[in-house]
Amino acid sequence: MMPPLPKLPYSGRMARLKVDMTIEQCIAKASHVFDGECEFAPISGTGWVACWIRADALAGRTVQAGEGQRAHPFLVRFARRAKPKNDKYLDHLELEEKRFLFLGLDASTVDDVLEAAGVGGQVVSPRVDVDRLVHDLVSPPSALVWPDPAQVPPEERGGRPYLIGSIYAGIEGYGRNMRSASFFGDDLAEAKLFKRILGRLSAYRVGVRDPAKEKEILSISGKGEVSLQTYRGKEHLAAIDLFTQFMRLNGMIDWKEIPQ
Numbered sequence: 001m002m003p004p005l006p007k008l009p010y011s012g013r014m015a016r017l018k019v020d021m022t023i024e025q026c027i028a029k030a031s032h033v034f035d036g037e038c039e040f041a042p043i044s045g046t047g048w049v050a051c052w053i054r055a056d057a058l059a060g061r062t063v064q065a066g067e068g069q070r071a072h073p074f075l076v077r078f079a080r081r082a083k084p085k086n087d088k089y090l091d092h093l094e095l096e097e098k099r100f101l102f103l104g105l106d107a108s109t110v111d112d113v114l115e116a117a118g119v120g121g122q123v124v125s126p127r128v129d130v131d132r133l134v135h136d137l138v139s140p141p142s143a144l145v146w147p148d149p150a151q152v153p154p155e156e157r158g159g160r161p162y163l164i165g166s167i168y169a170g171i172e173g174y175g176r177n178m179r180s181a182s183f184f185g186d187d188l189a190e191a192k193l194f195k196r197i198l199g200r201l202s203a204y205r206v207g208v209r210d211p212a213k214e215k216e217i218l219s220i221s222g223k224g225e226v227s228l229q230t231y232r233g234k235e236h237l238a239a240i241d242l243f244t245q246f247m248r249l250n251g252m253i254d255w256k257e258i259p260q
Contacts, residue, residue, distance in 0.1 A: 002039050005050045005073045006063050011227035012074075012103035012110040014220075014244075016255060018122040023078045023100035026117035027051055033116040034058045040076075046237045049076045053113070060109030072109060075231065077101040077241070099255070101226060101244075125224045127254040133247065134203045137164055138189040147246040161246065164188040165216055166207035172200045186214070210239055217243050224253075 017023065024040065031038035036055025043050055051074040052065055058072055065071035078100040104110045114120050136144055137160055146161050167183045181201070187209075188194045207219035207229075216229045217239045228236070247253050 002041060002050070002052050002065060002071075005075060005231065007231050007233065008063070008105060009227065009229055010075055010103040010105060010231050011107040011225070012101070013107070014101045014126060014128075014224035014226055015099070016124045016126070017098040017100070017119055018124055018257075019119060020098075021117075021119065022097065023076060023102055024049070026119055027053070027074070027076070027113060029118070030058075030113040030116035031055055043234060043237065046234055047077060047241065048237045049078070050074070051076050058109065058116075059112060060104065060106040063105070072104060074110075074113075075101075075103040075237075077237075101240075103226065103228065107225070107227075124255070124257050127256075128220055128222050128224055128247070129252045129254070130206050130220065130222045131201075131203045133252050134164065134167060134169075134201075134206055135198070136250070137162055137208070138195065138198060145246070145249040147242045159211060160189060161211070162217070162243065163209040163211050163214070164206060165209040166205075166219060167194075167201070167203050168205040168221075169201040169203040171197070172202070208243060215239075 017026070021029075027038055027040075031053050034053070034055035034057040036053055036058065038051060038053045041050045042048075052071040053074070054065070054069065054071040060072060062070040062072055065073070078097075102110050102113075104113075111120070114123060140160055144161070164187065165185065167188060169181055169183075170179060171181045183191075183194055185191055185194075205219060205221040205225075208217050209215060210217055215232070215236075217236070219227045219229075228240075244253075
């Protein structure tokens, strides 16, 4: 029995496979390529799975995973059919079932697993409208769909659905000597300097925080790259699911593949 996943920073990506495989099948295949083994354990009460890969050939940071054992921990979120035939996937998977969120202690380790599974060139990253997300969190439009709208009726909504804790952005209007900027704070939408120059920013990565608990949820880039400052357990996973649902409901995630 594997221990709970360590509460450490994680990073990786949100993506979709172009082949009829699930991310779970890819991870299992990669572990064999690395001459190692992997173990999956559903995180009860969530749609997430904890994964451990024990493989000396896989680069990246490892943690203690039992007496005298070290392994690579991963957080995996992927779609399953409600009632798969014989508890197995069919030969043809729907697009939704090929989408996943795959996080490890190193983003490079996540990429190495995908490469070892032979799908490194068969992965599509979504386009996340980070710039629109930032503007909508600073000044929420009336049409904005809030997270979990059934539990937060319109009359009880106050302020903004999420706080902005960090932003990485390109900046216009200051010449070649100042092309980009980074901002960090408890709630950047309330910072006068930030609001004053918002019109000249083009955000490409944003970190969001829970307005009730004032804790970081995740940081996401325009290419679906995701990182967690520190994984905090089941409650954190629920918050991530709610935020990704919020982005989907508001059309901020585009899965259309860009023609090469």
